[in-house]
Amino acid sequence: MRLVPILLATAIAAALPSAAIAHGATVHGNAQTRITDTSMAVAAQLRETALASRLAWDITESLTTEVGPRLAGSEADARAVEWAKAKFAELGFDRVWTEPVTFPKWIRRGERAEVLGANAQPLALTALGGSPAGTIEAEVVRFADLAALEAAPAGSLAGRIAFVDYRMERARDGSGYGPGSRVRSRGPSAAIRAGAIGFVMRSAGTDSHRNPHTGITRFDEGLEPVPSAALSVPDADQLARLLARGTVRLRLALDCGWDGEYTSQNVIGEMTGASRPDEVVLIGGHLDSWDLGTGAVDDAAGIGITMAAAVHIARLPQRPARSIRVVAFANEEQGLHGGSAYAKQHGADVARHQLVAESDFGAGRIYAFNTGAPAHAEAAEARIAEALAPLGIERSDEGGPGPDVIGISRAGATWAWLGQDGTDYFDLHHTPDDTLDKIDPEALAQNAAAYAVFAYLAADAEGDFGSTPAAPAAE
Template identity: 40%
Template structure:
């Protein structure tokens, strides 16, 4: 029944689709050889999904609705609770077969009202504020702030060499994001250790506070927040990020002579709070017990809208199922959307999912996560072994039509990575990365930075791969 519907619709659509590009000369004629029947069918399905998303997609509506209902979604906050309720309702409205809230326990940290990095020396700049955001998880400073001399440090080696000079000072970690790297994710990876480890390493040497250059690709006045870590037995010192523009100014000052600043934060820790992953199933027609997970994280930082990080991923995931339902493309296996809680500052949702579903992870045939923004799709990265990699490449090949068919080994997603040990082949959605680190974790990560068409293309690309994996006769080979 389902299959005949599929074939009939495809038969009507495809000749029209096939004619347009050739007739308009927009794409090269790939020669007289028609594709093999199996590939042709896959191409037809892919074309239907992409066309439906471009013409009538609702990915942007999901995103606009989410950021209106819950612009700030940091774990444990009222905004995160509103996002959970929003997601439950949205899944129900889309028509998922089953929608569940699955409990997890999350940390609850609040930024507070005061965050200030103010220059106090030299005299020529006294009183100048450097735009800053507390790092997520930071302890507060004493009221009135900490006033101390700045020591600029650009590498862990330098910190070790100058550790005798650090006591009583504010360490300023100033290693920039390497803009020469072709992948902005590598650029981020090469600088983010200052944010995650800086407070611990500086405190070990006796520092009283930490300021970092925002881990960002743009030179502007929007500081980037993000999680910082502490370590038991090491003094917890306050930590903030200054904008890249402020960092350039501070670099110039430090090069000329001693600089002092006042760092004031009134962040608060509220201990643990109950929260939820939101899970929705589109049940498979033949093997509903076999599961393909489409993941994204529902939480976000408490600045901006988290529109790219990771509202777009949530919109992608929801739209995958809406498209499949709309096109009557319910696959053989279950497609499960998991909107994880607490990716940004703890991964509690991801751990709870892997723990609570441990007995069925051997029936999770694939998991994909979208957490790199809502930009133009380029392809996928995967941890799949050679066998599964070859299959994924074949299944994604129809996406070459929109330049999104590449599948290469690489990082996948923080939430789904909790399933890696069980042998589940994982993939990360890979959109264009040029702009992501200009926006993420800032006041600037707002809805207007997301292109509706790019978001629709991304949702379609993920839907094509997910449908192909979930509807394939054989499950994807597992990782060993």
């Protein structure tokens, strides 16, 4: 997952079209959107049904067990697409279809690092997605943070390996990930500009295990990429201690790189609405994962939560007015490719999207709710929050669109945010430890209940939440 934490998400939300900006906006004099007492009573029963169900767990268990790791462009990616198509059909979705998503294919074959000389020892690390292959031996230079590396003069790291030793901070809302992920995304280019022949970093993670955290990196245009990797947190500590004792030479060997293009699929399932079936509430997660673990919290959980929520809604005696659309997005991890493809395919239909939301922050309990709806939908949003309150969820002024719905939100769709507790999410994120046993089934059921209540009430609301095509960007 390339998470959009609260601070970044709020900034994104501020840049969205005026129809999707938070409370207080005036949009074309729209009538007030309302949710009836009848709908609220149905939502209360739906909430209890979903809380008592293990369906979200069963779906998550199926994906992580039957497919396992799902690196974009891999053989397992193709199996995941087939799994999703079959699972939507098995669960009784009325419509199931796919839409192609093409992207560059990156592969990992092997990786190793070792300190050379008198203190010779191996270090646990993993190549960053997008890194080239290469074997290098060089002196290591430590930097406390990204700013220190970016300030290094051109040529000052000639023939050396840059090491950024930035320690990511733990936070419930995931806000510590912003600075940590910037080391990963910008650090390699900064190292190259200073003359480095390789780059290593303390993993963007909050655990203390010998599990390195991978993730995508980028190289600025015009720079020749160099081998780039992340050390596990204990190994970053070890390297820092060795450097405090004197010069350290490191041998870094990465066997990985880009390998042409690949076409995967967004897999979409839809439960048809009762009276306005052409309008949709979109929920979903991303189908791909990194290859080190089994992609349980990132993001099989999101797939399980949203598939289950739609099924719970469809099993009601009376369906809501609008359709519930669940999207299993392709290749989120390496650049939001599935979300971008969806926005391109459906941008012209943005007004048909009542609300859009993505579950892509693990399986911790949801604690907060918000939307980007304008003033005429504020009362309806308050009623959704009222229905979510028994689940321990409070209405918030924070939040923003999930990663894969950023594109369609920028096209004018109104986002919703159900904020999960991510206190321990970055202990697992992009590591071999991202496995099913880390998920609490009761917390997963709370998530599914929240998504079911939210999606049902949004789909059955009388009136809209402000989705409207965005004005063309100024030249």
